[in-house]
Amino acid sequence: MKNWYSQYPPYEGNEPYLYFAFAEADRERVWDIMRLLLERGCRVWYNRGNAEGSEEILRRQDRYMGASLTMLYLSDEACRDPNTKSNILVCQKKSKPIICLDPDSKDRSLAMGLRETIAHIPLYKLKRREDLENAILHAEGFSQDLLGEPVEQEGIGEERVLSRLSLVFCALAVVLAVMVFAGIRKAVSTAADAQNSQDQAALSDQVTISDPVIFDAVKEAVGGGPVTEDAVSQITSLHLERMPESWEDLAFLPSLKDIWIPQEALLGDEPLPEGDYTIKLSGGGA
Numbered sequence: 001m002k003n004w005y006s007q008y009p010p011y012e013g014n015e016p017y018l019y020f021a022f023a024e025a026d027r028e029r030v031w032d033i034m035r036l037l038l039e040r041g042c043r044v045w046y047n048r049g050n051a052e053g054s055e056e057i058l059r060r061q062d063r064y065m066g067a068s069l070t071m072l073y074l075s076d077e078a079c080r081d082p083n084t085k086s087n088i089l090v091c092q093k094k095s096k097p098i099i100c101l102d103p104d105s106k107d108r109s110l111a112m113g114l115r116e117t118i119a120h121i122p123l124y125k126l127k128r129r130e131d132l133e134n135a136i137l138h139a140e141g142f143s144q145d146l147l148g149e150p151v152e153q154e155g156i157g158e159e160r161v162l163s164r165l166s167l168v169f170c171a172l173a174v175v176l177a178v179m180v181f182a183g184i185r186k187a188v189s190t191a192a193d194a195q196n197s198q199d200q201a202a203l204s205d206q207v208t209i210s211d212p213v214i215f216d217a218v219k220e221a222v223g224g225g226p227v228t229e230d231a232v233s234q235i236t237s238l239h240l241e242r243m244p245e246s247w248e249d250l251a252f253l254p255s256l257k258d259i260w261i262p263q264e265a266l267l268g269d270e271p272l273p274e275g276d277y278t279i280k281l282s283g284g285g286a
Contacts, residue, residue: 004031008038008151010045010063016145017043019067019091023077023084024049030073033101036133038151047083065094069141072112074100074120079111089113097141105216107242110264207232207252213244218253239282247273 005027011017018037022030037044045067051057064070070091078084091098092115100109100120109116119140126132136142205228209215215227217238222231237258243265250256250273259273263281272279 004028004034005046005048008034010048011043012045012063013043015043015148016068016143017045017066018142018146019064019070019087020044020046020073021064021070021078021084021088022046022073023075023081025077025081026073026075029075029103032129032132033071033073033136036129036136040133040137041148041150042146043148047087061090064091065096067096068143068146070096070098071136072098072100073103074108074112074114075103076106076108079108085112092118099136099139099141105241107262110267205229209249209252211244211246211249213240213242214238214247214249216241218249243270247271250275250277 020030020034020037034044045063047060047064051060064087070088072078072084072088088098092113098114098118100114100118102108102120102122102124104124105122109118121135121139123132126135205226207227207229209218209227217240218227218232218235221235221238225231232252233254235253236255237260238253238256239260240262242262256277258278258280260280260282
C-alpha cells in the first residue's frame with residue numbers, strides 16, 4: 001500500500017518495541033511485513049523522513065537504541081543508505097539483537113558490515129503468508145513482549161473480502177474446468193500416460209547437487225531446466241553468488257573449466273577448489 005507510513009506512525013510509547021530498519025526507497029516493498037506486524041499488535045518504531053535538527057537526531061538515536069529488537073530489511077538500497085547502515089552498525093556494536101530479512105538470495109552481509117552470527121530470514125523462500133508470519137514471530141530474539149493490541153488498518157477488511165471472493169471464483173472455475181474436460185478425458189489419457197513415462201525417465205536421469213550454492217549456479221547454467229546428467233555435462237562455466245560449504249559437487253561437472261566467485265570471497269579463508277579450473281572474480285580478474 002502506497003504511503004502507509006503516513007497512516008501508521010512509529011510507536012512512541014515506553015513499552016517494549018521493535019525497530020524496523022529499512023531504506024526509504026524500500027518503504028513500499030516492506031508494507032507486507034509492516035502489515036503483518038501491525039495485525040499482530042507489534043509495537044514498531046521506524047525512521048520516517050529526514051531528521052531536522054540536532055534534537056531530532058538525538059531523539060531518534062534514543063529510539064532505535066532503546067528498541068528490544070532490530071529487524072533489518074537487507075536490500076541493496078539499505079546497504080547504500082547511510083542512515084540505515086550507520087544505525088545498524090551502532091546496534092551491532094552495542095550487541096543489540098538483530099534479525100535480517102533477505103529479499104532475495106544475494107548475500108549483502110559484507111556490504112552492510114554485519115557479523116556472520118546475525119540471524120537471517122530468507123523472504124524469497126517464504127511463499128505463503130503463514131510461512132512469513134511463523135518465521136518472523138518465532139525468530140530468535142523476537143519476544144511476545146513486543147505484541148500489544150492489533151492495529152486497525154484501512155482497507156484490510158476490503159482486501160480480505162476480495163481475497164475470499166477470488167477464492168470462490170477460483171473454485172467455481174475449477175469446477176467448470178473439470179466438467180468441460182471430463183468429456184475428453186479418455187482422449188487425452190494416452191497422451192498423459194506417455195508424458196508421465198517421459199517425466200519418470202527424466203527424473204531417473206536427475207543429478208543430485210547437495211550444496212545449495214553450487215545447485216543454484218548449476219540451475220542457472222542449465223537455463224532453469226532439469227538438472228540431468230546430459231545437461232550438467234555441457235556446463236563449462238559456473239557463476240557462484242557466494243562460496244559453497246563444499247566443492248565435492250564439482251565432480252558432477254566433467255566439462256567445467258571456469259569458476260566465477262564474488263570478489264569479497266578473497267577476504268575470507270574459504271579454500272578454493274582443487275583441480276584444473278580457472279578461478280575468476282565477479283566484476284573482472286582471474
